[in-house]
Structures are given as C-alpha cells and as structure tokens.
Amino acid sequence: MEGILLHILGAIATFLLAFFVGMTYGGIRRKVIARVQNRYGPPIYQNFIDAFKLFSKTTAVHHGAMHLLGPAFLIVSAVMALMVVPVLRDNLWFTNLNFHGDLIFLIYIMVFGPLGMALGAGQTGNPNSAIGVTRGLSQMVGFEIPWVMALVAIMIKYNTTSIVDLMNIQNEVGQWLIFQNPFAFIAAILASLGMFRYAPFNIVGAPTELASGPASENGGKFLFTMMSAGSVFAFVKLTLFVDIFLGGASNLIVLVIKTFLLYMIPVLYGVVNPRYRTEQAVTYFWGWPLLFGFLAIIYSVYF
Amino acid sequence: MDYGIYQDKLTRIVTDIARSHSLWILAYGTGCGAIEVPATMTSRYDAERLGVRGAATPRQADVLMITGYLTVKTLKRVIRVYEQMQDPKYIIGFGSCAINGGMYWDSYNTIKQLDLYLPVDVYISGCMPRPEAVLEGFAKLQEQIRAGEARGATKYKENLDYYRGNQKKIIKNWDFPDYNW
Numbered sequence: 001m002e003g004i005l006l007h008i009l010g011a012i013a014t015f016l017l018a019f020f021v022g023m024t025y026g027g028i029r030r031k032v033i034a035r036v037q038n039r040y041g042p043p044i045y046q047n048f049i050d051a052f053k054l055f056s057k058t059t060a061v062h063h064g065a066m067h068l069l070g071p072a073f074l075i076v077s078a079v080m081a082l083m084v085v086p087v088l089r090d091n092l093w094f095t096n097l098n099f100h101g102d103l104i105f106l107i108y109i110m111v112f113g114p115l116g117m118a119l120g121a122g123q124t125g126n127p128n129s130a131i132g133v134t135r136g137l138s139q140m141v142g143f144e145i146p147w148v149m150a151l152v153a154i155m156i157k158y159n160t161t162s163i164v165d166l167m168n169i170q171n172e173v174g175q176w177l178i179f180q181n182p183f184a185f186i187a188a189i190l191a192s193l194g195m196f197r198y199a200p201f202n203i204v205g206a207p208t209e210l211a212s213g214p215a216s217e218n219g220g221k222f223l224f225t226m227m228s229a230g231s232v233f234a235f236v237k238l239t240l241f242v243d244i245f246l247g248g249a250s251n252l253i254v255l256v257i258k259t260f261l262l263y264m265i266p267v268l269y270g271v272v273n274p275r276y277r278t279e280q281a282v283t284y285f286w287g288w289p290l291l292f293g294f295l296a297i298i299y300s301v302y303f
Numbered sequence: 304m305d306y307g308i309y310q311d312k313l314t315r316i317v318t319d320i321a322r323s324h325s326l327w328i329l330a331y332g333t334g335c336g337a338i339e340v341p342a343t344m345t346s347r348y349d350a351e352r353l354g355v356r357g358a359a360t361p362r363q364a365d366v367l368m369i370t371g372y373l374t375v376k377t378l379k380r381v382i383r384v385y386e387q388m389q390d391p392k393y394i395i396g397f398g399s400c401a402i403n404g405g406m407y408w409d410s411y412n413t414i415k416q417l418d419l420y421l422p423v424d425v426y427i428s429g430c431m432p433r434p435e436a437v438l439e440g441f442a443k444l445q446e447q448i449r450a451g452e453a454r455g456a457t458k459y460k461e462n463l464d465y466y467r468g469n470q471k472k473i474i475k476n477w478d479f480p481d482y483n484w
Contacts, residue, residue: 030351039349046325046354053325053365056318058390061362212359219362219389 018082022231023047029267036271057220063124070120071225077113078233085240089248103161121214132213135278136204142285143194149293150188157300167248178245183296185245190289198270201281238262323445324354329364334371336397339431348434361387372400372413379474392456396423399430419469422455
C-alpha cells in the first residue's frame with residue numbers, strides 16, 4: 001500500500017518538477033534570445049506570468065469535441081512520456097514505469113501528441129492550422145529517421161531496449177555513451193533540433209507567416225494547456241538525452257546542469273538562424289544527420 | 304466570518320497583476336502608426352521587458368492596438384477582430400487620427416472618433432507618437448488594469464445597443480453574425 005502511495009506522490013512530484021524546470025528553461029530561452037538581439041529581455045519568470053494570465057482568460061468559443069481534445073492529447077502524451085523516462089538514477093521519489101522495451105514505446109508516444117493536436121487543429125477550420133499541420137507532419141518525416149537510427153544503433157550495440165539498463169551499462173563501463181558511440185549522439189542531437197521546433201525549424205508555428213499555425217484558433221486555457229505540455233515535453237526530451245547519452249544524473253543539481261547544457265544547443269543554434277522553408281527543413285535531416293545515423297549503426301555493428 | 308469576499312478580492316488582485324504584466328498585443332496596422340510598433344518592440348525600446356509581446360491571432364491577444372485612421376471598410380474588419388478576442392480584452396487608440404480624425408477630420412470615408420464604435424481604454428496622442436509615448440501608454444494601461452478600471456469589454460457588452468447603433472449608421476452593408484460571447 002505504501003509503495004503505491006509513494007508511486008503516486010512521486011508521479012505528482014515528477015510532473016511538478018518537469019513543469020517548473022520546463023517553464024524556467026523557456027524563460028531563460030527568451031532572455032537568451034533578447035540578449036543576443038541586444039535587448040534587455042523579459043524576466044526569467046515571465047513564462048509563469050503568461051501561463052497564469054492565459055489560465056485566467058475566459059474561453060467563450062469552441063469548434064467541436066475534437067478541438068477541445070487536441071490540447072488534451074498534447075498534455076496526455078507529454079505526461080505519458082514523462083512517466084516512462086527515469087528522471088534520476090536509483091531514486092525513490094522519481095520512480096518511473098520502467099519496463100523492457102520502453103525506448104520503443106517512447107518512440108511511438110512522442111509522436112502521439114502532435115498527431116492528436118493535428119486532429120484538433122483540423123476541426124477549427126482555420127486554413128493556417130491546416131497548413132501548419134501538413135508542415136509539421138512533413139518535418140516529422142524528416143527528423144524521425146535519424147532519431148530512430150541513432151536509437152537503433154544503441155539498441156544493437158547493447159542488446160537492450162530499456163532506458164534504465166542503458167544507464168546501468170554506462171555506469172558499469174564507466175564511460176558515457178556519448179564517447180562510446182559519438183555518431184549516434186550527433187545524429188540524435190541534430191534530430192533534436194527538429195524535435196524542439198525552434199528556429200530555423202519553427203516552420204509549424206511560424207508566427208509571422210502562418211499566424212502560429214495549429215494554435216491559431218486556440219486562446220486562453222487551450223493555449224495554457226499547450227504551453228504546459230510544451231514545457232513538460234521539453235523536459236522529457238532533455239532528460240531522455242541525459243539518460244541515454246550522458247549516463248543519467250544522480251541528483252537534481254547534476255540533472256539541471258546537464259539538461260541546461262543540452263538545451264542550449266537548439267536554443268543557440270536557433271538564435272542565429274532564420275527560418276527554413278518546409279522542403280529545406282526536410283532535406284536538412286536527410287543530409288548530414290542521416291549520414292551520421294548510418295555511421296552510428298555501422299560503428300555499433302562492427303566495432 | 305465570511306472569508307469568501309477576501310478570497311475573491313485576493314484572487315482579483317493576483318490575477319490583475321498577472322494580466323498587467325503579460326499584455327499580448329494584436330497590432331492592427333492601419334495608417335502610418337504601424338511603423339512605430341517595430342521600433343517599440345526591438346532592441347532600443349524593448350517592450351518585451353514589460354511583458355508586452357506580439358500575439359499572432361485575435362484568439363490569443365489581450366490588447367488590440369489601432370494604429371491610425373480607420374476607413375469605413377477597415378472599421379468593419381476591426382469590429383470582427385475585436386469581437387473574436389477573448390475576455391479580458393483592451394483597446395489602445397493610437398495617434399490623433401483615432402482620437403479626433405487628425406488630418407483626416409473632413410475625409411468622406413474615414414471615421415473621426417474611435418470610441419463611438421469601440422470601447423477604447425487608453426489613447427496615445429501624437430502624430431505619430433514616439434516609442435516613449437507608446438511605452439507610457441502601456442504603463443498607463445497596466446496601471447488601469449491593476450486598479451481594476453480597464454473595463455472596456457464590460458462596457459461594450461452593457462452598452463451593446465449604443466455601439467451597434469453607431470456602427471450600423473456608418474457601415475451600410477451590415478452582414479455580421481450574431482455573437483453570444
């Protein structure tokens with residue numbers, strides 16, 4: 001009985017941590033962008049104020065059941081992915097639903113949210129939403145291939161599909177996977193540029209071009225849900241990268257340092273880049289990232 | 304003792320502070336005033352440090368900025384945009400054209416006084432107002448929101464017949480849907 005209670009409390013604590021860290025990272029990102037553009041920038045807690053304001057707005061419009069379900073799909077998939085990814089190594093509070101094959105489950109669940117959002121955006125009838133959805137799915141075709149190849153390379157090398165096993169292997173060997181198979185890390189990190197959808201890959205929600213794409217008919221509480229889901233999902237992706245490639249984290253400070261350094265890669269890459277067109281974004285992932293994906297598999301099989 | 308009143312008051316104060324520090328603007332770029340908005344948002348004046356940020360669509364926006372004169376044709380679109388926005392919502396009238404017609408005071412197809420047709424919370428005077436004046440206008444709106452005085456949207460709903468009457472006087476081919484908010 002106590003075990004179940006601890007699991008439930010741990011799940012709530014994990015969610016609150018992911019929400020807080022994801023939102024703060026979003027605020028830091030806005031600050032970084034402002035400093036690069038020679039501005040002072042909003043305070044780091046600006047995202048919390050925005051979220052609170054969005055939650056306090058009224059919502060007097062809806063376009064049907066699927067439109068209401070779209071943001072719900074997003075946050076459900078983000079929380080499901082969060083529950084599978086182990087936040088800390090050997091910790092009672094941040095337990096997770098660890099099972100063999102959770103890496104494969106994660107590949108599926110990470111695209112579940114955007115697909116649900118696509119259905120929701122379709123029902124609003126806004127042409128900008130429809131264009132945003134087609135762009136998002138095309139981009140997904142691009143970055144999923146190097147991402148899956150990087151993961152398959154790791155699975156071949158260590159004969160396991162469990163994230164906890166991968167963390168344990170790295171600690172037994174005493175060497176992080178980023179050094180054991182650097183090509184897999186490069187392919188995965190290049191794919192993550194598309195996953196985060198920051199510039200130059202922000203073709204889905206391009207604010208000046210598509211009026212924020214799938215989100216264009218969603219205001220107030222819908223936008224709050226999407227913002228929370230985005231923050232939690234960013235935390236999930238960063239923690240997954242730390243778990244797989246950087247040997248996991250033994251306490252929260254190490255986790256924050258590692259995730260923050262990883263988070264700066266897509267942020268700083270995006271600050272200095274304009275937006276790609278759709279076909280440029282897709283062909284980007286079929287170039288160097290795909291090559292590194294092949295190299296990673298060859299390296300895993302023969303070395 | 305009834306704590307409900309204090310609870311409501313506290314909620315209102317916290318919400319108003321959050322609302323005043325997070326204004327997402329929809330810059331309706333009529334006239335020449337739209338050229339001052341980029342200057343306000345970019346590195347020299349940097350409105351984002353006050354929480355002012357551009358919104359992409361009416362559904363996401365809090366503040367509708369009307370930056371200059373409105374012809375009868377654009378007035379129709381502005382009313383549609385305003386009614387699509389979600390509460391609480393505010394309007395900033397920008398430049399002398401929105402206040403009294405400005406240099407278009409005897410034009411045959413522009414409106415002269417914006418607040419006959421839509422409830423304006425803050426006017427920023429000038430032709431054109433410089434970014435300092437725009438920032439001061441935002442500060443004024445923030446003060447009003449914190450004091451609970453920015454009640455333009457409520458006023459619009461309460462006096463809908465008055466506003467609709469004025470609007471219908473100007474717009475001849477009236478084909479608006481009925482909104483229920």
